[in-house]
Amino acid sequence: xxxxxxxxxxxxxxxxxxxxxxxxxxxxRDDLLPFSFGGNKVRIGLAFLEDCLxxxxxxxxxxxxxxxxxxxxxxxxxxxxxxxCLMVSTxxxxxxxxxxxxxxxxxxxxxxxxxxxxxxxxxxxxDEAFRTLExxxxxxxxxxxxxxxxxxxxxxxxxxxKACTELLEQEALLNAPIQYVxxxxxxxxxxxxxxxxxxEGRSEAQVTGISISSRSDERAKMCVEKAVRSWYxxxxxxxxxxxxxxxxxxxxxxxxxxxVPDRRVQELxxxxxxxxxxxxxxxxxxxxxxxxxxxxxxxxxxxxxVLFLHxxxxxxxxxxxxxxxx
Amino acid sequence: xxxxxxxxxxxxxxxxxxxxxxxxxxxxRDDLLPFSFGGNKVRIGLAFLEDCLxxxxxxxxxxxxxxxxxxxxxxxxxxxxxxxCLMVSTxxxxxxxxxxxxxxxxxxxxxxxxxxxxxxxxxxxxDEAFRTLExxxxxxxxxxxxxxxxxxxxxxxxxxxKACTELLEQEALLNAPIQYVxxxxxxxxxxxxxxxxxxEGRSEAQVTGISISSRSDERAKMCVEKAVRSWYxxxxxxxxxxxxxxxxxxxxxxxxxxxVPDRRVQELxxxxxxxxxxxxxxxxxxxxxxxxxxxxxxxxxxxxxVLFLHxxxxxxxxxxxxxxxx
Numbered sequence: 001x002x003x004x005x006x007x008x009x010x011x012x013x014x015x016x017x018x019x020x021x022x023x024x025x026x027x028x029r030d031d032l033l034p035f036s037f038g039g040n041k042v043r044i045g046l047a048f049l050e051d052c053l054x055x056x057x058x059x060x061x062x063x064x065x066x067x068x069x070x071x072x073x074x075x076x077x078x079x080x081x082x083x084x085c086l087m088v089s090t091x092x093x094x095x096x097x098x099x100x101x102x103x104x105x106x107x108x109x110x111x112x113x114x115x116x117x118x119x120x121x122x123x124x125x126x127d128e129a130f131r132t133l134e135x136x137x138x139x140x141x142x143x144x145x146x147x148x149x150x151x152x153x154x155x156x157x158x159x160x161x162k163a164c165t166e167l168l169e170q171e172a173l174l175n176a177p178i179q180y181v182x183x184x185x186x187x188x189x190x191x192x193x194x195x196x197x198x199x200e201g202r203s204e205a206q207v208t209g210i211s212i213s214s215r216s217d218e219r220a221k222m223c224v225e226k227a228v229r230s231w232y233x234x235x236x237x238x239x240x241x242x243x244x245x246x247x248x249x250x251x252x253x254x255x256x257x258x259x260v261p262d263r264r265v266q267e268l269x270x271x272x273x274x275x276x277x278x279x280x281x282x283x284x285x286x287x288x289x290x291x292x293x294x295x296x297x298x299x300x301x302x303x304x305x306v307l308f309l310h311x312x313x314x315x316x317x318x319x320x321x322x323x324x325x326x
Numbered sequence: 327x328x329x330x331x332x333x334x335x336x337x338x339x340x341x342x343x344x345x346x347x348x349x350x351x352x353x354x355r356d357d358l359l360p361f362s363f364g365g366n367k368v369r370i371g372l373a374f375l376e377d378c379l380x381x382x383x384x385x386x387x388x389x390x391x392x393x394x395x396x397x398x399x400x401x402x403x404x405x406x407x408x409x410x411c412l413m414v415s416t417x418x419x420x421x422x423x424x425x426x427x428x429x430x431x432x433x434x435x436x437x438x439x440x441x442x443x444x445x446x447x448x449x450x451x452x453d454e455a456f457r458t459l460e461x462x463x464x465x466x467x468x469x470x471x472x473x474x475x476x477x478x479x480x481x482x483x484x485x486x487x488k489a490c491t492e493l494l495e496q497e498a499l500l501n502a503p504i505q506y507v508x509x510x511x512x513x514x515x516x517x518x519x520x521x522x523x524x525x526e527g528r529s530e531a532q533v534t535g536i537s538i539s540s541r542s543d544e545r546a547k548m549c550v551e552k553a554v555r556s557w558y559x560x561x562x563x564x565x566x567x568x569x570x571x572x573x574x575x576x577x578x579x580x581x582x583x584x585x586v587p588d589r590r591v592q593e594l595x596x597x598x599x600x601x602x603x604x605x606x607x608x609x610x611x612x613x614x615x616x617x618x619x620x621x622x623x624x625x626x627x628x629x630x631x632v633l634f635l636h637x638x639x640x641x642x643x644x645x646x647x648x649x650x651x652x
Contacts, residue, residue, distance in 0.1 A: 007336055010360055034336055034358050036603040037640075076603040105647050110600060274436060277362040277402040314363075318644045321431050 007034050011170040014308070016275040022303040023296060024176065027278065028167060031285075031312035036076035036106075039312020040190045043159040045073040048143045049081070051155045057141035059084040061129045062112075063122065063149070065091065066104040067283075069313050074143065075110045084138055087114045088125045099323050102315035123147045153189070153230035160193020161200065161231060167307075168201045176305045178205045180296070183309040184288035185209030185220070185249060190311060192227035199243040205307070208248040210291035212284055214257035221249050253291030259283050265290045269320075281316035333360050337496040340634070342601040348629040349622060350502065353604065354493060357611075357638035362402040362432075365638020366516045369485040371399040374469045375407070377481045383467035385410040387455045388438075389448065389475070391417060392430040393609075395639050400469065401436045410464055413440045414451045425649050428641035449473040479515070479556035486519020487526065487557060493633075494527045502631045504531045506622070509635040510614035511535030511546070511575060516637060518553035525569040531633070534574040536617035538610055540583035547575050579617030585609050591616045595646075607642035 010029045017025035033042040052060055060078050062085060064071040071087055078085035087107065107114070117125040126147045133140040145151025171178050181198065185191045191209035198205055211220050224247070232239045255262035261282055269286040272278055280286040292308055336355045343351035359368040378386055386404050388411060390397040397413055404411035413433065433440070443451040452473045459466040471477030497504050507524065511517045517535035524531055537546050550573070558565045581588035587608055595612040598604055606612040618634055 010333055012360075029360060032358065032360050034338075034355060037605075079600045080602060082601075102644060102647060109596070109647070270435070274405045276406060279363075315644075318428060318641075318648075321428060321435070322644075322648050 008166055008170070009033055009038075011167070011174070011307075014276065016272070017293070017308075019293075021296070021301065023301060024305050026174070026178070026305070026307045028170075028307060028309045029278075030163075031279070031310045031314060033312070036073050037312070037314040039069050039073065039314070040160070040309070041070040041073040041312065043163055044156045044189060045070060045077050047155050047159040047162075048074065048141075048152075049077045051152075052083075052141040052143075053081075055141060057083075057139045059086065059133045059136075059138035059140040061086050061088065061126060061133070061140050061142040063088045063126070063142075063144060065089060066107075067101040067316065067319070068103060069315070071112075072103040072106050072315065075107045075112045078112075079110045084133065084136075085110075085112045086129045086133060086140075087112050088122060088129055089114050089116050090119050090122065091116075097323070099319070102318050102322075106315070122149070153227045154234035156187075156189035157193045157196065157227050157231040158234070160190050161197040162193075164194065164197025164201050164203075168198075168203060171203075174305075178203070178307045179304045180301065180306045181205050181207045181309065182288065182292035182295075182306065183207070183209055184284040184311050185211050185224070186213055186284070188220070188224035188227045188249075190309070191247075191249070192224055192231065194309065195243055195247040196228060196231050199240055199246065204246075206246050206248065208250055208292070208295065210253050210288040210295070211249060211251040212254055212258060212287045214254070215251070217249075217251045220251050224249055250291060250295055253287065253294055255287060255290075262287070262290070268293075278310070279314055279317035280310075281313045282320060283316060284313050285311055334492055334496070335359055335364075337493070337500070337633075340602065340604075342598070343619070343634075345619075347622070347627065349627060350631050352500070352504070352631070352633045354496075354633060354635045355604075356489075357605070357636045357640060359638070362399050363638070363640040365395050365399065365640070366486070366635070367396040367399040367638065369489055370482045370515060371396060371403050373481050373485040373488075374400065374467075374478075375403045377478075378409075378467040378469075379407075381467060383409075383465045385412065385459045385462075385464035385466040387412050387414065387452060387459070387466050387468040389414045389452070389468075389470060391415060392433075393427040393642065393645070394429060395641070397438075398429040398432050398641065401433045401438045404438075405436045410459065410462075411436075411438045412455045412459060412466075413438050414448060414455055415440050415442050416445050416448065417442075423649070425645070428644050428648075432641070448475070479553045480560035482513075482515035483519045483522065483553050483557040484560070486516050487523040488519075490520065490523025490527050490529075494524070494529060497529075500631075504529070504633045505630045506627065506632045507531050507533045507635065508614065508618040508621075508632065509533075509535055510610040510637050511537050511550070512539050512610070514546070514550035514553045514575075516635070517573075517575070518550055518557065520635065521569055521573040522554060522557050525566055525572065530572070532572050532574065534576055534618070534621065536579050536614040536621070537575060537577040538580055538584060538613045540580070541577070543575075543577045546577050550575055576617060576621055579613065579620055581613060581616075588613070588616070594619075604636070605640055605643035606636075607639045608646060609642060610639050611637055 014025040014027045269280045340351040340353045591612045595606045
């Protein structure tokens with residue numbers, strides 16, 4: 001099961017994004033990771049699964065809302081190795097208008113037991129999940145660490161530190177050093193992993209996360225800093241000063257918050273699909289790509305090589321297609 | 327646009343299919359071709375597009391029903407190079423119960439003009455499409471040749487003749503010569519291409535097409551023979567006798583006809599998704615894989631290396647998910 005997951009994803013030249021400012025674009029197609037419809041969560045989910053098995057656990061507790069890409073991937077990973085998976089779930093932040101998201105459909109198909117709870121009852125419900133599995137004689141692994149969701153940040157971060165080795169090898173073949181890297185930023189694991197991995201690989205690229213959530217500027221930055229520190233801590237080292245110099249988080253392009261739709265984002269999604277067949281979704285990748293283009297323009301970046309990490313979410317593309325095209 | 331399409335697809339060991347008879351399985355993951363959600367139609371569509379451009383045409387006429395993977399891919403290819411695309415469409419053979427298939431949704435999103443017609447009006451509607459485009463000053467290319475859909479069989483076949491080079495290179499690395507190859511068979515282009523490509527590559531593998539359509543045994547075989555002959559004709563050669571010796575078409579596993587659902591097929595789809603996250607659909611790949619397993623058992627094949635070509639159809643997987651999981 002693990003072998004095909006490790007296939008390299010294409011680093012695709014995206015000349016359809018090139019603009020009058022002379023910037024040249026590439027897309028790292030992590031949406032094409034060959035497991036469970038791809039996405040950054042495949043790399044991250046695999047890191048969690050490896051950690052889970054290494055710790056001798058035979059059950060996994062996951063957490064997320066009903067549209068969660070991570071929960072879909074983890075459900076699929078657990079099913080594929082035959083370990084129990086229990087999901088603690090809050091309702092979607094975005095109103096799904098009675099439509100059941102594709103990710104939830106798949107999670108249910110895979111037979112994952114779901115414990116629904118309110119936002120202020122997560123820790124208690126995680127406790128309940130541990131108890132349930134313990135009673136069944138299982139040793140459970142909670143992906144986020146302790147009941148408060150702390151202590152395992154570095155595992156998620158490590159996935160993209162590792163991915164940077166692949167990315168830098170591909171960059172070396174381009175004959176065009178990447179100067180700017182952009183990615184969607186939710187919890188910050190992917191952004192932190194990119195920042196650490198590029199820093200460790202001596203890249204001079206500046207990494208920018210486009211926040212797609214409702215988090216305040218301060219809280220979003222705190223999340224990312226914590227994640228970065230946790231990975232270096234797990235390596236027994238401090239964070240190099242040059243990492244902070246190359247890392248940015250932009251919260252101004254979230255279009256009002258998590259899942260809030262935006263006309264310019266949808267227009268970009270339609271355009272990109274038309275010219276390249278690359279699927280983007282309105283919550284993560286579409287918003288992040290719109291933010292990237294706006295950010296480059298606002299800052300007057302010219303004649304540069306820019307990389308966009310496509311973090312996947314193909315089921316979310318089909319959610320939009322199923323809801324909006326009739 | 328074309329570069330990433332040519333990425334090799336994984337040849338994945340599928341030990342979850344291994345059985346007591348000692349057969350070992352591999353899946354050629356053409357569902358992962360990195361354009362428009364993949365599938366064999368990406369290779370075939372690209373062959374049509376190249377032929378279209380080579381002939382100096384600047385518009386394409388396509389034909390299929392509303393769930394057609396080929397029409398979705400061709401719509402995406404035409405949009406990506408900016409040429410007009412006009413679709414002649416009959417209703418789906420399978421009753422879709424008022425549900426608009428994902429492929430149709432995407433085709434509409436891409437702005438393809440659709441000319442609907444009854445099954446006995448296809449040739450007239452193709453004529454109409456040619457006239458419409460001519461009046462707009464366009465030189466049109468009809469993917470199937472003349473108004474009766476004849477004369478271009480070899481172009482589709484050539485795609486899988488070419489793909490066999492990739493397949494045989496991968497097989498050489500396996501240290502396990504493939505003895506049986508299976509694929510879904512509709513019109514027969516993919517099966518014919520595999521048969522010709524493997525024969526040209528001096529493979530000893532036997533290639534079996536599992537018919538998923540309502541075609542009679544006689545008519546299905548005629549289609550495949552015609553396709554094989556057309557490719558060799560395009561090469562100025564006759565068909566080698568040994569090709570026929572290695573080619574089989576089985577119509578007994580179509581479960582009653584095109585799109586007819588089947589409980590054992592659905593159970594296999596659920597099982598495969600659970601253990602491997604590989605999506606299959608009930609019309610093509612699910613039925614073909616069920617047919618492969620039944621065929622091997624019926625014939626008493628033992629201790630052999632077997633390859634299943636995954637011909638894609640991811641949007642059809644989401645069709646089933648959207649319709650059946652609520």
